[in-house]
Amino acid sequence: MKFSRRDFLSSGAMLAAAGVLSPAVGMQPQEQAAWDAYAAASAQKPDKLLDSEPVLQVPAETSMGVAFAVNALSNGFADVADNPGMKNPSRFFCEGVPQGKIDERVMQVRITGLKPNTRYWYRAGAAALSHPVGYWTKPSEIEWTRVHSFATCGAGGASHFAVMNDTHARWDAFKLVTEKIRALGVPVAVWNGDASNTSWKRETAVEIFLKPQGSEAYAADIPVLFNNGNHDFRGHANMHLDSVMMTRLPTERSARDWALTRNFAVRQGEIALIGLDTGEDKPDRHPANGGFSRFERYRTMQTAWLEDQFKRPEIASAPYAVAFCHIPLFDSRPEANPGTILEDWADWQKQCADEWGPVLGKNRVQLVVAAHKHCYRCDPATPSRPWAQIVGGGPEMGSRGSGANKIPDTTRFPTVIEGNVSGGQLEILVHDVLHNTLAGRHVFKPRNC
Ligand SMILES: [Fe+2]
Ligand SMILES: [Fe+2]
Known part of the structure; x- marks a missing residue:
């Protein structure tokens, strides 16, 4: 039987398109042969098309991203419903x-x-795409994940979050951290940078973000707000990290801030979560940056963005505001490296402290959560610096150094920093996930007190 254009257009997904096309007319023999070949070709798909669990990311009040790995050229899908039985889903x-x-x-x-x-x-899925006739593309049946669940952000949601940082593709630490986050049952997790070491190949980034060994479903039900660390800029693949980890929706920011694709300011219950990117840990003029870095301009661009976030009603009215950045904004040691000199690497980021610190203070942000130093500490607020700073630990597991230089160090353990509002205050618990103990507890009053 001949396959006609009218048959094709009247089937399935093409039905909608048919309305804008002219009625079918007779085909030339070569064209008829192409249509017949397309119709007769099997829609090819690997036995196992999906190659990872779904990773929820870039959560917002009205949107959610999901990324996952596949084994062949595909189109990806998410079916989303407001009920666990997945009745009447919407397809994206x-x-x-x-x-x-x-x-x-x-x-x-x-x-x-x-x-x-x-x-x-939701469930995620993919259809493999094959080309039985020239560039004509034929999708396979969809292969689906199992059903997972998430909650969108919003002022009415749980005032609860967790922070992970400096996992550096150490899978033992990654497993402890993500299992703790899952056990806490938070609606959202901030991934505060240094997920990577150096990623020369995209596949390395795929393995880090979508296929972490032993923790494959780590973000299938809890979305991550990913924030770059200095290592997440290193290597050619990390320059194209948005091909693995999605960026924020462009509609979340003004045209002036078009380049600030990872900055976030979202309301989660009573807490405003604000993500800032401190960039690399060396000045732009450092030879490691090869003459193509603009981190100094990038930080200043974020200063204007940060000012504007506090004009948004949902951020201005939040009883609690917590900022997240990878490199600390403060270090009490006079000899600490400020990230503006060519020697070694930053202990803290002076440009960010100078530009963002006063904005955070003026807007009564109670806390900055940082990372980068691989060692938990708390710098309480002072009269001249009205925000406190908590620095997360990890990924070292009770030691530091490597190989023959590895020495025991009880201060080196991965942390999960949990924030939760209860009893009229924000309680921050710093969990030592290596020893399964509480490393610290800090409380903060509402901003309007
Ligand atoms: Fe790190
Ligand atoms: Fe770092």
């Missing part, structure tokens, strides 16, 4: 117009039009 596919960003390794699907502070159920 690889982000982008006029064509979705199909890919041979990473699917990135943006779920939009969601309600704030609402639980949804």
Whole structure:
């Protein structure tokens, strides 16, 4: 039987498109042969098309991103419903117009039009794409993950978060950290940088963010707010990290801030979570940066962005405001490296402290959560610096150095920093996940007190 254009257009997904096309007309023999070959070709798919669990990311009040790995050129999908039985789902596919960003390794699907502070159920999937006739593309059946769930951000949600940092592809530490975050049952986790070491190949980034060994489903139900660390800029693949980890929706920022793709300011319950990027740990003129870095300009661009976030009603009205950045904004030691000199590397980031510190103070941000130093500490607020700073630990597991230089160090353990509002105050618990003990507890009054 001949396969006609009318048959094709009247089937399935092409039905909508048919309305804008002219009625079918007779085909030339060569064209008829192409249509027949397309119809007869099997839609090819590897036995196992999906190659990772879904990783929820870039959470917002009305949108959510999900990325996952595949084993062949595919289009990705997410079916999303407001019930665990997945009745009447909405379907989303690889982000982008006029064509979705199909890919041979990473699917990135943006779920939009969601309600704030609402639980949804979803499954991710992919259809392999083959080309039986020239560039004509034929999708396979969709291979699906199991059903997972998430809650969108919003002022009405749980005032609860957790922070992970400096995992550096150490899978033993990564497993302890992510299992703790799952046990805490937080609605959102901040991943405060140095997920990477140096990533020359995209596959390294895929393994770090989408396929962490032993922790594959770490973000299938708890979305991550990823914040760059200095190591997340190192290596050619990290310059294209947005091909693995999605960036914030462009509609979240003004045209002036077009380049600030990872900065976030979201309301989670009574807490405003604000993400700032301290960039590399050496000045732009350092030879390691090869003459193409603009971190100093980038930090200043974020200063204007930061000022504006506090004009947003949902951020201005938040009883608690916590800023997250990778490199600390303060170090009490006079000899600490400020990141502005060519020697060694930054202990703290002076430019960010000078530019962002007063904005944070003026807007009564109670706490900065930083990372980078691989050792937990707390710098309480002072009259001249009204925000406290907590620095997370990890990934070293009770020692420092490596090889023959490895020595025991009880101050070196991975942490999960948990924030939770209860009893009219923000309680920060610093969990030592190596020894399964509490390393620290800090409390903060509301901003309007
Ligand atoms: Fe680090
Ligand atoms: Fe770092």
